[in-house]
Amino acid sequence: MTAVLERATDADLLTLLERDYRRQLRWYPKPWRTAHGDALIGTLLDEADDTDRFTMEPGEWRHFAAAGLEARLDRFAPRRVRDAAATVLLSAGVGIALTTFVVESWAPWSTGEDGRIRAFGPFFDAGPVLTALWIVALLSALVGRWSIGRVALLVSVLAAVLLHPLEALLAPPQFVSLDPRVLTLSATAALITVLGTPRTRTPLVAAAVGWAGLAAVAHAFELLTAIDSTGSPTGFLLGDPARTSWTVALALAVAAVFALARFALPAAALLLSVVPLAAGLEATFIAFDWAEPIAGEVLVALPVVLGVIVLVVTSHRATASGGRVRGHAVAPERRRRSGRAVGVAVPIVILGGTAGALTASGLDWTHPVGMSWSDYWRTTATGPLPDFAHHPDATLTYALPHGGSCTIRVAITDTSSGPRPDRAAADTARAALAEGAADGTLLDRERLRAAIKDNPSRQNTWRNFWGVDIRYGAGTGNYNPDVEYFEAVDATLRSEVLQSVERAGASPEDVDYTSVQRCRGEQR
Amino acid sequence: MAQPLGESAFWILTALAAGRRHGYAIVQEATTASDGEVRLKATTLYAVLERLELDGLVQQDGEEVVDGRTRRYYRLTDDGAGRLRADTDLLESKVRAARSNLAGFRAAKGLA
Structure with missing residues (x-):
């Protein structure tokens, strides 16, 4: 050799x-x-x-x-577009993360009455971790050490991806993960930010504060409009798929106007910046309606995503052939071609975005055709509390197998028609409830598991919006462990109460057991 | 005002300001002009050249094949020269301001 x-x-x-x-x-x-x-x-x-x-x-x-x-x-999005999108998304990411942290994870004003538990130190969920990573990224960019910022954001993506599986693996007693939609929004924004270098010459901090304010306004709006079964806002920022679709469509239309006005760079940067919102929207469908036979997500997301891709690619060409750089010679043939491409892309994007938003608004999100766990929870654990629940005989909070938490309020009514001594039945029931709630034996996890195990084939039917009775429960193909647990809690409580009445020698017919449950973070 | 030129872009334009050059000659010229401070990597060179070309600051100016090797020549455009001049003027005004204040600093020290 x-x-x-x-x-x-x-x-x-x-x-x-x-x-x-x-x-x-x-x-x-x-x-x-x-x-x-x-x-x-x-x-x-x-x-x-x-x-x-x-x-x-x-x-x-x-x-x-x-x-x-x-x-x-560069072929997907040239450097200056990536940098501009990174600038927008870094400030937006920090701003939205800050507001999410204050109103969702920390919420110092919240007493946990809605059944939420401060499961992550003094916080409701692991939100502060993501917020801290976004802030580290912003500071790194400001002091010119963007490589640290990139690492921080990649860690945040990893955290977002791993939070749910980790939680399932470790099975902590409470729910510490964030809403999957918010996690998707954060992770997508972080990934796109990492691809570019934010411009620190723009007022990044001021922009982040602006975004935080905007998110706070959106949160206040959410408070007024979208309420979940606990009476608190649902799916912060992404609570209403129809509204999110309109936001995305509006952003696409603005980008299209930019593109038509030959501001290729802002057009492309705006489009890239909208992607996390579109991803969050997609996550909404996947996380909450994926059992739905009408593939709503395809109807809405496809035109939006297609539009984004087409316009990013064509704007790339427009940017490549000069963008806003003044005065130098650009081959006229090349400019014509990119002009044509933008001309084709703009109507596609406007039509696609509008059609997507219209479809989103037109679809009845609350009433899918098959079994819908969101609908199940809506009908069983939503709405204003009935009168009795304001003065219940017992209020118990427990965790669902997937980490959500529920509060069950129970009232015992005396239904005896006889004279005073018969009230003993109701009194016994109330005493049993109070005692069991105090020493925690009523909702003992092992006891509940045993109750579920004793009756493994317990199946139920649920009438959906279209009047079709859907069978659900173990062995039906519509199985949801949270629902099984949720129903077992009510059934176990009822049987415990009635048994205690019987044991005391009173008649169970003389008492009426009424309960209402409100949940949060349930498996859908 | 446009973003200032990056370090590599500045030295590539400076090298081309001395006349049309092929790839490796640009690398060498940048090293010489910077007193050995700058050693452009070939991969960086072509990434930056491509961007400068898209921005109309440089232009390809013919190719020749020597010993089976392609040598592609680039030259500075008028826009490129203007841009380099603008950046240089900015640097110069910075240098002037710093020098004049530093002179004052020395004088004050001398008096004290």
């Missing part, structure tokens, strides 16, 4: 080196290789020649990987 090397001429060795370099070119997209590949190889070989080098430098492949991957990224 050594002999061969000795006999090989410099030219032979350079040919070997060229082969190595050409292999590295594969990091680049094909059009880039065609346009610049030979020139790059020529320069590399000139340099090797000049420095008497016949092999690649150790670690040199990394330069190819970085530059090649960036060139691939």
